[in-house]
Amino acid sequence: MLMSELYSPTLRETPAEAEIASHQLMLRAGLLRRSAAGIYSYLPLGLRVIRKIEKIIREEMDAIGGQEVLLPIIQPAELWHETGRWSDYGEEMFRLTDRQKRKFCLGPTHEEIITVLVRSEVRSYRQLPLRLYQIQNKYRDEIRPRFGLMRGREFIMKDMYSFDRDEKDLDKSYWAAYRAYERIFKRCGAPARPVEADSGAIGGDVTHEFMVLADAGEDLVLYCSTCEYAANAVQAEGRPRQAAVSHPAQMEELRKIATPGASTIEEITSLLEIKAEECLKTLIYLADGKPVGVLIRGDHSLNELKLQKFLDCEALELADDETILKTTGAPVGFAGPVGLTIPLYADYDAADLFNAVTGANEAGYHLLNVNMGRDYNVASFADLREINPGDPCPRCDGFLKGARGIEVGQVFKLGTKYSEALGATFLREDGEETPLVMGCYGIGVSRTVAAVIEQNHDQDGIIWPLSIAPYQVIVVPVNSRDPKQTETARLVYQELQAAGIEVVLDDRQERPGVKFKDADLIGFPLRITIGAKSLAQGNLELTIRKDKKTIFVPKKEIVAHIKGILKDREICE
RNA sequence: CGGGGCGUGGCUCAGUUUGGUAGAGCGUCGCGUUCGGGACGCGAAGGCCGCACGUUCAAAUCGUGUCGCCCCGACCA
Secondary structure, three states: OEOOOOOOOOOOOOOOOOOOHHHHHHHHOOOEEEEEOOEEEEOHHHHHHHHHHHHHHHHHHHHOOOEEOOOOOEEEHHHHHHHOHHHHOHHHOOEEEOOOOOEEEEOOOOHHHHHHHHHOOOOEHHHOOEEEEEEEEEEOOOOOOEOHHHEOOEEEEEEEEEEEOOHHHHHHHHHHHHHHHHHHHHHOOOOOEEEEOOOHHHOOOOEEEEEEEOOOOOEEEEEEOOOOOEEEOOOOOOOOOOOOOOOOOOOOOOEEEEOOOOOOHHHHHHHHOOOHHHEEEEEEEEEOOEEEEEEEEOOOOEOHHHHHHHHOOOOEEEOOHHHHHHHHOOOOOOOOOOOOOOOEEEEHHHHOOOOEEEEOOOOOEEEEEEOEOOOEOOOEEEOOEOOOOOOEOOOOOOEEEEEEEEEEEEEEEEEOHHHHHHOOEEEOOOOOEEEOEEEEEEEEHHHHHHHHHHHOEEOOEEOOOHHHOOOOEEEEEOOOOOHHHHHHHHHHHHHHHHOOOOEEEOOOOOOHHHHHHHHHHHOOOEEEEEOHHHHHOOEEEEEEOOOOOEEEEEHHHHHHHHHHHHHOHHHHO
16 A cells, blocks of 8 residues: 555544543544544544454454354344334434334344344254354444443444353353453553443343453552452452451440531541541442432442342332431431331441441431441341442452453343343254243444453554554565665565555655654554665665664565564564 | 633644734755754745634634534543
8 A cells, every 4th residue: 555545544632532551642644524423434554454353353263163244233123122222222322213104223232133033043953053153334323422432322333142052152152252352452452451331221141241441441459469360340349348357346325416417427427536447338229219328438429220130120229318317217327227127228337337336317416336237137138238448358368459441341141131122032952942042242343442452542543453564564664765765665575565564655655754743643553664874785674663763674575574573473572 | 511722824833911804843845965863054925813793994813603613520331
């Protein structure tokens, strides 16, 4: 490819719309242009990167027995009614109506359509296991698209769906996909860390997210510094309650004190000169309309997701002021467990509080030396709080560290949720009709591009890993008016092309600085510079983008040398 | 949806407070000089100032409405 013909308009200045490195660089390097919020056009260089990632994904999916299919983007509403997700998906679904007033959506995901596809064809256990995948655009009307390709409304996704006869085989499919994902992200130059996660609206019990660690990531990942435990912060577990907690202190006498106007933990701690962890927060929630109390240590926060799962309720919301007044007898800020008649649930860490400070269920008053067992009782204990960096690891004696992560993939065991809802069954060997056991495995292809750039860039631009670079080599004659240089450049370019190497020749009538800047910005892993001085000695300069190290290579050996580097890609990555 | 900010040549932005008919740098085109890290000189093109309505002799500037974009939050396979 000739640089003079490549449609890759580079920008000297950073567009105001971009905030993070990957977004800025993709716009500046001419990979991407915005069409609407969260919707983008891919220019030739951007598309080449996408294609390379897709190729790696295809190879790894095929290697574990995946077969590629292409599914509709426009999907009929009936399918979604069958699983109940036409309403469950809510505002996030792009919906449209055809001229006959039939309802459709732009597929946000493809569980429904693939299950129906398989339902009508798979009849027997002999046809299993089946692993189908697709790579195509998905559509979600995100509340807040952001950061370029990081969270778009139209984005490219690979989804694989596995269909197995039982849990045991699903397990095989799951771990095959899990291991394939580890290989894929490693090959793309963005090793991703698998972490335990929440399965969200999609359902299922076992699930891992693949996180590329980067400061621009939207998720907080917690990982143990001692053992292998790693989890998304929203899902991370607290350390289970120790069986025998020994309290050195004596139970002090319960006392009520006036705390006028002090209704928050901050106000109480400064008023009484105590620490937040000596307080017991009492939160009143409405679970499916019924009030419940939740006890959390003063310096902790409740994780609503955990509470909802624990209570197994549909709707969960913080109680309104009126309900709080009615159930506790006091306005917001003075609730406490003593004397409450609604069911109380305590987080593990709240259970161990001794001589705690709580609200007195009376405006302007708090209680000192509150103790469970003596002053109140709870219905049960659970892991209910948000986990933060510094908290103990739930699996070992270590402690958790935090890092930002970009979720580039997720694997789920779906079980029979969709096959049951859609009637996708098969006949077992024993002749019994059974729902297919499903798994699904997604990779955000376009998001992966952003993640790779977040991890691989510097002041000057993108540093593409060789495996997904749009082109591997750029040839730059320093002085475009020197026929010796331009002629040599053309020859080298042709030789590299003939050797099957992806190469761009910068044949533009530009000053050297401009060409170097563009080469760095776009991020070609290798640059061959052809200048007067080294050429006089029969040498070419070979610069590695990553560390900007330059070596001199005899003109005749350049192709062989590059081939060697491409084989041993460590040098560039 | 709540909060904040922004819409002025392709890009980055000034001008808006105090209305008087639009500017700079970069980029683009032409000519010349220059050629190892985003050169220089001269010349040129390019904007109904997001859109609509209103106030006014006069609106980029004031008012109302509307659309779009960005950031924080809620949200999220």
